[in-house]
Amino acid sequence: MQVRWKQGLVLVAAAFSGSVFAAQVINADIAVIGSGFAGMSAAADAAMNGKKVVVLEKQAFPGGASILCGGQYAIQGTKLQKSLGVPNDPPQSLVKDLILNGHNKNDLTTLILQAENSPRVTDWVIDTFKPVFIDNKLKYRAEFEFDRSLYLKGYCSGFYPKVQSVAEKAGVKLLLGTKAESLVVKGGRVTGIKAKKGNQAVTVNAKAVLLATGGYGANKAMLVEPLKSALYYGPASSTGDGHRMASAIGAKLENMEYGKRYPNGIESAPGVATSIIQGNYRAWLESGFLVNKDGKRVVNEKASNNNIMAVLEKQPGKLLYIVLDEPSFAKFVEGIKTQGVTDAQLKEWLANNGSKAPIFAHGDSLEAAAKAAGINPTNLRATLERYNGFVRAKKDEDFGRPVKFMVREAKTTGAYYIVEQKPRFATTMGSVVVDDHLRVLGASGKPIRGLYAAGEVINAMHGDDSSPGMNISWAFTSGKLSSEFMRGDMRK
Ligand SMILES: Cc1cc2nc3c(=O)[nH]c(=O)nc-3n(C[C@H](O)[C@H](O)[C@H](O)COP(=O)(O)OP(=O)(O)OC[C@H]3O[C@@H](n4cnc5c(N)ncnc54)[C@H](O)[C@@H]3O)c2cc1C
CATH class of the missing domain: 3.90.700.10 (Succinate dehydrogenase/fumarate reductase flavoprotein, catalytic domain)
Structure with a gap:
């Protein structure tokens, strides 16, 4: 029995050993797992560029760490930073600072992506989601050669709803309470997600899947000392699901021992x-x-x-x-x-x-x-x-x-x-390994086709420690870039 929904959702009822359960099937161009800044910025950008996007969020509410965060945002190289008195803050300076703070453990592929793209992506964030910053005075931080830190007014909980609203107005379908459980691989390509909404099975078919599942600070089994016994102040949602789903299909992981x-x-x-x-x-x-x-x-x-x-x-x-x-x-x-x-x-x-x-x-x-x-x-x-x-x-x-x-x-x-x-x-640095198009790499070092990652799930960019305001910056930079790369690869 099949019932076709207006939005293109398909409800499939199947009978199994006498009992009947309903499996929901969703077809999309891009399926995003996780509704933090990384997932939502990717989703917003893709939807604004005509893609049909669905975001799966396991919690009953959206936002993960991104709705809780302290609102410190590093705006290196942006128009705003220039207008606030730092006219020249080159990418080389950011790279030097992050390598120093991350003790040279940084993933260089993603660090270069951040340095080359974060000024234009942050300008895009400012134009698109219209954050308001407290007092517009750049703060001194010992980690940085130039002053780069501003605070979001209302902190992250004040800003997140603006991001969500822009994404949803662009047509992004946000499915709350829907937990991705595994990635579907056909012919060596990721073609979708198996998920659960309560007891209901949900299958998502997509041309590209984005892991934006955040970190694993709330999952003791994935931590080693000294993180394991450090006091935790992050969200319960950071359980490393993305790392584990990717690893189950052969993805490489790096820097799993580090956290901020x-x-x-x-x-x-x-x-x-x-x-x-x-x-x-x-x-x-x-x-x-x-x-x-x-x-x-x-x-x-x-x-x-x-x-x-x-x-x-x-x-x-x-x-x-x-x-x-x-x-x-x-x-x-x-x-x-x-x-x-x-x-x-x-x-x-x-x-x-x-x-x-x-x-x-x-x-x-x-x-x-x-x-x-x-x-x-x-x-x-x-x-x-x-x-x-x-x-x-x-x-x-x-x-x-x-x-x-x-x-x-x-x-x-x-x-x-x-x-x-x-x-x-709260924040972990361990990553799924990606290439310079944010494609997740398999054990052989080759991209797993159809699978991309953004945000804290690829935090090795920072090295063994992150610098002030750089996690938010990276969530947005990698989120927006992942949309650009997924859209680009779909055209090929
Ligand atoms: C209290 C706090 C303060 C912070 N302050 C700052 C700050 O001031 N500046 C800064 O730069 N950084 C800060 N950070 C770090 C920063 O907030 C995060 O690194 C960043 O927001 C991560 O964004 P993300 O989108 O990658 O992940 P998240 O925002 O964590 O989003 C991941 C989402 O994926 C969902 N998810 C996970 N698994 C699944 C699954 N299987 N199925 C469906 N959904 C799933 C989660 O529920 C979550 O909503 C702070 C963090 C915390 C906790």
Whole structure:
């Protein structure tokens, strides 16, 4: 029995050992697995260019990591960056920065694609999806030679609906709650997807299939140390389905041991992190500084996340603490609230006063706060005085914190707050290996025909660590490029 839907969907009812189940069959030019920025930008571009596109999303809601992300977007080489005071930020500079931060573990094929295409693709993102950026001031980041970072207004959750809306208006069919389970291969070519929507089987036939399934941070079985025991703050959807479906048909994987660890999480629940990076950023513009359990400064607070992480790992207990006088704490709180920390959580953590994680210790003096946090109070007082000396001298002789981030001395009296800084991670770097047309490569090194990948599932572009705002940038660059390549290959 067959019922043909107006949209070209075909419902097939089949009888099996006495029971009847309905299998839905969908025909499309391009089938995308995953509705993050990578999948949706690919889908939008393909639909705007006349292709019939379906996006399968396993969750009941769209967006994956892309709807949760912090909104930092690196806009290297774009018209906008030029208009904001950086007239010449060449691709060579980005390549150099990313190789340095990624410790030369970068997949060079995709790194070159990013460097050569991200300026024009980011211009396209800005023209097409119309993001609004907070304050239009490029931020200093130690990872970059030139200032490249802007923040999306409303962060990613504010921006994602614009991307979804443009894609759907262009004709993209988004199927929520529809989990891709395997890739269909016929005659050595990927011709579709076997999926499930609840108990219903869904078969998608397509001329090209795009894996845009994100990372695997939520799947412990795919992680190795030190990621495996790091506090996770990513979405439950990042389970590496794309890596596993591709690998099941012979795709090569690379850099699976790497993920992006940041040195600025708090353990908001056992095994779970909340990022406090926005609190830190604000505290560096006050008088906040970092110490270890001995009450000693050990690092330039404005160093790259990567460098701070390396120092943190060598400290007792593998953690650091941020030390905040009253005005610095007020700004810090303003920052962490933008990352979802609620008044109720804050109240509870302050009431615990360092007795359990997350440590939000405080007291009416520096020494009282140090005691509550379990930090050596005598050393901490000496550290504060030394730090204030550097502020007066306009030079951090110990660690070279840039003087523009040493704006005022820390208060010597009054209440103090001390907050833990633990490693957190969400984003993985391990990839399905692709060629310079984002075609997934098989074990022989030849492309698996009909199969492409974009976004975090091919994150080896970054190396063993990603730079600020580069994940979003890569999701869009690789998403848009994948559409161009799939469309181009269909014309051949
Ligand atoms: C909290 C947080 C903050 C971040 N902040 C930043 C930031 O400020 N700047 C930055 O550059 N990067 C940031 N990142 C990283 C960035 O968000 C991601 O790397 C990027 O959004 C990945 O996009 P994607 O489209 O590849 O994957 P995702 O956005 O994760 O989308 C993948 C989608 O695929 C779906 N899917 C997976 N398997 C299947 C299946 N079998 N069938 C159907 N659907 C499936 C998932 O449900 C998901 O919706 C952050 C990440 C997190 C978690």
